[in-house]
Amino acid sequence: MDNWVDIQKDPGHVARERAKAKELRQSEWWREQLARGVCHYCGRQVGAENLTMDHVIPVARGGKSVRSNVVPACEQCNKTKSFLTPAEIALAELEEQGALPEYDPDELMELFDGKDLP
């Protein structure tokens, strides 16, 4: 049976790119990136041991394990970003800045604080 939406056109892609990422992680180039100790997204100095390899275009969204698509990211940014593409991150940042008026992040944070939830 065919799926009506074909999200993963190439089932080998993720496995292949994950293997390439593993190789890239062992490269001299990647060690240099880690040695700076700076997260690509938030710019914080978190130290090499707290940085992980992040795909700018996520592998699951068709991104590749090449130098132009991998950056060091702190754990927090890596989690926040998850499977978002750069366009989706830009949108999320606009929301954060209040540029999208119908959405108030502070109000949402309060809602999810747990205090007022049953």
Ligand SMILES: [Zn+2]
């Ligand atoms: Zn970060």
